[in-house]
Amino acid sequence: MNAQLNHIYKSFGAVQANVDVSLTVQSGAIHGLLGENGAGKSTLVKMLSGFITRDAGEILLDDKPAEVRTPADGIRAGVGMLHQDPLDFPPMTVLDNFVAGKAGGLFLNRRDAVQEFKILADQFNFALDVDEQMGNLTIGERQQLEILRLLSLGVSTLILDEPTTGISASQKTALFDALRKLAGQGKSIVFVSHKLEDVEELCNQVTVMRAGHVVGTVDIPCPTSTLVSMMFGRELAAPVKPPTCQADIAMRIQGLTIGDDRIDVQVADLTVRRGEVIGLAGLEGSGQRLFLLTCAGVLRPATGKLYIRDANGLCEMTGKPYHQYQTSGVGYLPADRLREGLIWGLSIQEHVVLRTSSSGLFIDREASRQVADQAIQKFNIRGKADTRVGQLSGGNQQRTQLALLPSPLNLVLLEHPTRGLDIESTIWVWQQLIERCRNGTSIIFASSDLDEIVQYSDRVIVFSGGKVSTPIETTALTAGKLGEMIGGKFGNNGNSAYAGVN
Amino acid sequence: MDFSELIVILATAIATATPLVFASIGETIAERAGVINLSADGTILMAAMTGFAAALATNSVLVGFLAAALVGAAFALVIAFGAITLKQSQIAIGFVLALLGADLSSFLGNPVVLVPGPTVPAFNIPLLQDIPVLGRLLFQSDPLVYASYILIIVTWVFFYRTRPGLLLRSVGEQPAAAFARGANVVRLRYIYTLIGGALMGIAGAAFSLDFKAGWTNRSTAGYGWIALAIVIFGGWNPLRVAMGAYFFGILQSLASVAQSSIQSVPTQAFSVAPFVLMILVLVLTSGEWLDNLMSRLPLKVRRPILRAIRQPAPAALGKVFEQD
Numbered sequence: 142m143n144a145q146l147n148h149i150y151k152s153f154g155a156v157q158a159n160v161d162v163s164l165t166v167q168s169g170a171i172h173g174l175l176g177e178n179g180a181g182k183s184t185l186v187k188m189l190s191g192f193i194t195r196d197a198g199e200i201l202l203d204d205k206p207a208e209v210r211t212p213a214d215g216i217r218a219g220v221g222m223l224h225q226d227p228l229d230f231p232p233m234t235v236l237d238n239f240v241a242g243k244a245g246g247l248f249l250n251r252r253d254a255v256q257e258f259k260i261l262a263d264q265f266n267f268a269l270d271v272d273e274q275m276g277n278l279t280i281g282e283r284q285q286l287e288i289l290r291l292l293s294l295g296v297s298t299l300i301l302d303e304p305t306t307g308i309s310a311s312q313k314t315a316l317f318d319a320l321r322k323l324a325g326q327g328k329s330i331v332f333v334s335h336k337l338e339d340v341e342e343l344c345n346q347v348t349v350m351r352a353g354h355v356v357g358t359v360d361i362p363c364p365t366s367t368l369v370s371m372m373f374g375r376e377l378a379a380p381v382k383p384p385t386c387q388a389d390i391a392m393r394i395q396g397l398t399i400g401d402d403r404i405d406v407q408v409a410d411l412t413v414r415r416g417e418v419i420g421l422a423g424l425e426g427s428g429q430r431l432f433l434l435t436c437a438g439v440l441r442p443a444t445g446k447l448y449i450r451d452a453n454g455l456c457e458m459t460g461k462p463y464h465q466y467q468t469s470g471v472g473y474l475p476a477d478r479l480r481e482g483l484i485w486g487l488s489i490q491e492h493v494v495l496r497t498s499s500s501g502l503f504i505d506r507e508a509s510r511q512v513a514d515q516a517i518q519k520f521n522i523r524g525k526a527d528t529r530v531g532q533l534s535g536g537n538q539q540r541t542q543l544a545l546l547p548s549p550l551n552l553v554l555l556e557h558p559t560r561g562l563d564i565e566s567t568i569w570v571w572q573q574l575i576e577r578c579r580n581g582t583s584i585i586f587a588s589s590d591l592d593e594i595v596q597y598s599d600r601v602i603v604f605s606g607g608k609v610s611t612p613i614e615t616t617a618l619t620a621g622k623l624g625e626m627i628g629g630k631f632g633n634n635g636n637s638a639y640a641g642v643n
Numbered sequence: 644m645d646f647s648e649l650i651v652i653l654a655t656a657i658a659t660a661t662p663l664v665f666a667s668i669g670e671t672i673a674e675r676a677g678v679i680n681l682s683a684d685g686t687i688l689m690a691a692m693t694g695f696a697a698a699l700a701t702n703s704v705l706v707g708f709l710a711a712a713l714v715g716a717a718f719a720l721v722i723a724f725g726a727i728t729l730k731q732s733q734i735a736i737g738f739v740l741a742l743l744g745a746d747l748s749s750f751l752g753n754p755v756v757l758v759p760g761p762t763v764p765a766f767n768i769p770l771l772q773d774i775p776v777l778g779r780l781l782f783q784s785d786p787l788v789y790a791s792y793i794l795i796i797v798t799w800v801f802f803y804r805t806r807p808g809l810l811l812r813s814v815g816e817q818p819a820a821a822f823a824r825g826a827n828v829v830r831l832r833y834i835y836t837l838i839g840g841a842l843m844g845i846a847g848a849a850f851s852l853d854f855k856a857g858w859t860n861r862s863t864a865g866y867g868w869i870a871l872a873i874v875i876f877g878g879w880n881p882l883r884v885a886m887g888a889y890f891f892g893i894l895q896s897l898a899s900v901a902q903s904s905i906q907s908v909p910t911q912a913f914s915v916a917p918f919v920l921m922i923l924v925l926v927l928t929s930g931e932w933l934d935n936l937m938s939r940l941p942l943k944v945r946r947p948i949l950r951a952i953r954q955p956a957p958a959a960l961g962k963v964f965e966q967d
Contacts, residue, residue, distance in 0.1 A: 192823065213825030228820035230813055232955055240806070241813045242824025247805050272946070 142297040149198035158184040173344035190222035191215030221291030222300040231276030281312030337628030369624035378592040385416040385578035397445035420598030421587040427604035429587035437473035438466030470551035485531035516544040536566035555586040660892030662849035666870035669842025676835035677815035681737025684867025685744020690847025692752035715844020749860040798881040815957035818964040878954020
């Protein structure tokens, strides 16, 4: 089925997710949709599948206008979507998941359903046990089931949102074979991804999106450099950070393996010097957060060792409790300021009280008020000591988080340190951080803003779907190289033999 | 204690458990859709009073049940509107309604306290009542008890053998995924919350028009909370929930027998026992030790056993569904 989106607009509050986006997917084609996080890819395909409604524009299916307002409309019109996070029912069996929501008689016919399932599964060589509980399957297997389910509903346009994250190499091969086969049957496939390699391997055509707009559509094969420049579309900013790196080692890592249910990350040996800033580049969810959480002592690595310098020299910290990391001078500023960093309903002053360890039962209001007022003045927070942090603006919340970090620290870990901040606040935040570096604090930060990475890092580590590059000197970086690595093309710059997989 | 005495105890147990079966199955249905109706206790009291008063006024038991079901559905509607449409805390709304129902029923029900009124007539099912043992146990009772058997079976079949039943379970498990499969989550949650509430209302009338025959203030106080506990005990599975209700009934009827026969055990022990046992069962089935024990068995055997023992709550229970 030909699917055509014309002049689509969608905004969430003040954020314009899609601006005048048009896209045509031919029957029998695999069409890639490429772009950074937040480029508007998922928003666009969710509108095509009816998961969200568009503000303006039209959807044509086989040249006829289609009113797709709910997923049910989408399925009826023949459009099915495989979501990035599997939308299924973990406690139920594979068969129940396959059948749930399908039309039919009042009573479930188990035998017919099993038969239909087996025929479909055999067609694509998917080996799934119908009685297994969904929650016990890997992401790749859950994906396979979802594809079979959508096909059994008679879908003729299939959308896949980042389907290659968290699946094994063999599952990826099986998936690609299945998609090619489906395209061969005349179905149209929309393949949403940020991985250049996958798009180049699979797709016939690619549309690149950036910041809610379509940059352009090209046929594959197409030079990687063209795709990279379309994706990132600019020269990188010049480094602005003064040298603060000292000779002593602040932290050493020996072959860490970290994992959650989506992704496994392996970090080879890494040595961080005092005063050094390491930037973690990559699209969100590529393992940077897991790495930061491990360095902060929140997660325990599966294997590997971690040493941090404190007053007594370099000290092994692997497996030690979070509290010990704090006393060793590790500070962590999470990206989600209101959920993980600060407590919404408490005032700045109350945060000061929480931070100071004191054995007394009662709060010394006068003293904490003074500390809070000093912090407000020093960090230029627009708020009063008794202002609840939830009422502060994003920039002022970040200033509060910074103000609450103890001093001195050996290691500061930051996730998106300047996200949502205006330029003035961004510069200010980094001034504070660089000041700390001058005093010997090392910084590791993750950011999806490439300019920020290049401007403030001494060395950069690129994360891509669990693959981790070796650290690269910022001076040796180019936009093209960085873009390729973020898209998963490591060349010989990382331990790319290892594909991040459950 | 001879055999016929045992039959009597069990038959009484089934009878006393019948209102609980209605209430806990009703709660199960609502919770499977993701909505906790915490107002059970207040709902049952209000419905018991209203049902009795309506039956008294019209001299029709049927009208009484209808009125009770409507009251139950009305309470559920408040919960559904607050929880689903206004996206407020189900716990808070339910709790307030539980208290409100209890007090309101005493206030409004004053004129009918201890007034004799109609009751559900006894009815032995022909043929079935002659089956040895089972006949006396199950089929020499009244239509309400028989209706409860049907309710248990129909609910189970609906949950596990029909398409809408599967969708109901999906809505409580992962509403976003159910939505992706074309379900109208909001409408389904409303429907099943109201059905659950109506069944709870019937439970109230079952007390005042059958097992306690009449209305006194707070006569059924506590049963709603017991029903809520039984749902957890029964792992949101209608058959096991019904077993839980009967189990409670047996302990209760034992308590009354025990007063004369087992004097060494205080009767309170029997009324508390269900709760202690419930906690015990939850502790035993949720521990890691079970996994360790089971890991020695082959997968084919292990899977059904674990699935039978472990019944986690619907994952989206009590959570607001936000459509983006």
